[in-house]
Amino acid sequence: MELKHFAAAAFFTFFAAGTVTAQTTKPGQTAKPAATTQTGKLPVAEHYPGGQEAMVAEMQRNIQYPAMAKRNRVMGTCIIHFTLKEDGSIKNAKILKEVGGGTGQEALRVVQLLKFNAPGYSQEYSVPVNFKL
Template sequence: MLKHLLSPLALGLLLAAPAAAQTTPPNTPPPARPAGEAGAGTGRVAGAIPVAEYYEGGQAAMYAFIAQELKYPLLAKRNRIQGRCIVSFTLNPDGTMSGIKLVKQVGGGTGDEALRVVRLLKFKKPAYPVLTSLPIDFKLGATGSNATE
């Protein structure tokens, strides 16, 4: 008898679950992306990077410097490797960086290049240590922007 009671109850729960799971209308368009969002070639990254407030000139100046210094690795260029590398570090109260490490890379030498460029950054002194991560985008343009051989 217990088996006969559980079967209709389970069937009712299975039929009701998909209807309860949908919380947004099915034809809702995805949120718009900011205009001009691109890779390191243009020096723009979506969203604000908290550690950028300690860089002279802010986030725009920081990514302009990164775009100027970034040399697209030859192996990554040849293999058309694109993507985002993430470098993590601690910004110390004296303005130096420590614990610099690669959290994510896309291959072809992009991780090493991201580490090299992040080590060149000079920050102002924060009041306390700041553990942060910094995304570095590698994006090939029509003519292979960022590519210096």
């Protein structure tokens, strides 16, 4: 019997939360996605000399647009996941998302060129690399 009460309470809570969020938006407005409310700062950038702006500038400076991607006008964002080791080196880098035309391999190469300060601990991070013609 307790399971039925628990299920009913969970069901009620789910729909009650949905009505609260539905009432917070005015008619004719759409709710903003959670990504637009974030600060947009990369956590790994605190370990890069010069911060996020310097890290993004270094990546953009080193990108060599792949010929196949340029020919097919491929644009978008690739995401590279890696482990930042205690000494600031990058290990286990892999492509999580690529947009095609060799952009994933180029993004992987560019991220592996980055030199980070030693954070003193090992942590996993993901970094977006933008390709735009």
